[in-house]
Amino acid sequence: MPSDWVGSGRRSGLPDGAQMTRVGLLALQGGVVEHGRLLAELGADVVPVRAPSDLVGPDGPRVDALVLPGGESSTIDKLLRLFELAEPLRDAIASGLPTLGTCAGLVLLAREVVDPAPGQQSLGVLDVTVQRNAFGPQVDSAETALVTALGAVRVAFIRAPIVTRLGTGVEELATWQDRVVAVRQGKVTGISFHPELTGDPTFHRALLASAAGSVRAA
Numbered sequence: 001m002p003s004d005w006v007g008s009g010r011r012s013g014l015p016d017g018a019q020m021t022r023v024g025l026l027a028l029q030g031g032v033v034e035h036g037r038l039l040a041e042l043g044a045d046v047v048p049v050r051a052p053s054d055l056v057g058p059d060g061p062r063v064d065a066l067v068l069p070g071g072e073s074s075t076i077d078k079l080l081r082l083f084e085l086a087e088p089l090r091d092a093i094a095s096g097l098p099t100l101g102t103c104a105g106l107v108l109l110a111r112e113v114v115d116p117a118p119g120q121q122s123l124g125v126l127d128v129t130v131q132r133n134a135f136g137p138q139v140d141s142a143e144t145a146l147v148t149a150l151g152a153v154r155v156a157f158i159r160a161p162i163v164t165r166l167g168t169g170v171e172e173l174a175t176w177q178d179r180v181v182a183v184r185q186g187k188v189t190g191i192s193f194h195p196e197l198t199g200d201p202t203f204h205r206a207l208l209a210s211a212a213g214s215v216r217a218a
Contacts, residue, residue: 021211024049024063026089028079030071030104034196038204039067052088065098065211067204068105070158070194073132074117076104086123093125098187098210100203106190107132107161114164126188127167134162134179134192143198148174148182153200155193157181162192 023039025032027048039046047063049055055062066089068076080086093099093109101109109126116122116132135142141158150173163180166172173182173189181192187210195203 021045021064021208022047022062023065023067023207023211024055025067026069026076026085026105028083028085029076030069031102031194031196032069034194035067035069035102035204038196038199038201039208042201042204042208044204044208049085051083052085055085055088055092061092061097063092063097065207066093066100067207068099068101068108069196070103070105073104073107073113073161074120076108077120077122080108081121086121090123090125093123093188096187098207099125099189100207101126101188101190102194102196102203103158103160103192106130106163106192109188109190110163111167112165126183126185126190127170128163128183128185128190129165130161131164132161133159135160135177144176146174146176146181146193148202150202150206153195153202154198155191155195155200156197157193158197160192163190 022045025036025046027050036046107130108123110122110130111124111127112129113122114131143156146153146155163183170183170185172180173184183190
């Protein structure tokens with residue numbers, strides 16, 4: 001796997017304190033490299049997460065924030081269980097670790113998936129229900145400008161899920177074609193689209209700011 005982004009944060013254009021943020025990037029399958037490069041451009045210290053020891057060690061948490069990339073949600077779920085990462089991820093996120101899940105990452109975060117693949121599970125840390133591939137097959141992918149609660153962004157929709165139910169305390173951040181495509185609950189953000197493919201840093205910058213705030217408050 002290309003790793004030019006690992007540990008290569010450039011420490012520019014960051015919120016105060018975010019230059020020291022170490023972001024764990026789930027690196028089992030999917031759009032890992034694009035997220036890594038974007039986070040490095042923002043100055044983050046990016047570390048791939050492939051084992052429980054990448055999240056937590058004898059000295060405590062090893063990352064300040066977490067990104068769950070897009071890919072194939074059912075495949076990532078199988079790999080999480082194969083590598084015994086599902087429970088450590090669930091525990092870390094539930095403990096308040098700032099987390100961003102994109103596309104398949106949103107599906108992994110959700111409490112309920114209405115159309116799972118056979119045997120598919122989710123982490124259940126974000127109180128929403130999602131529907132996979134709600135905008136059609138990959139040939140129906142689209143790049144578009146999107147108005148969100150964080151500001152205007154340029155993003156790509158590729159076999160994107162939608163949020164069909166928002167639980168108590170879940171904030172709607174964006175809709176597209178009258179469907180909810182971005183939500184936030186506490187420090188957990190889930191989005192249907194891919195800002196990493198267009199290079200839009202809005203959501204990744206917000207993740208770093210959240211993580212920096214958590215570090216200062218600790």
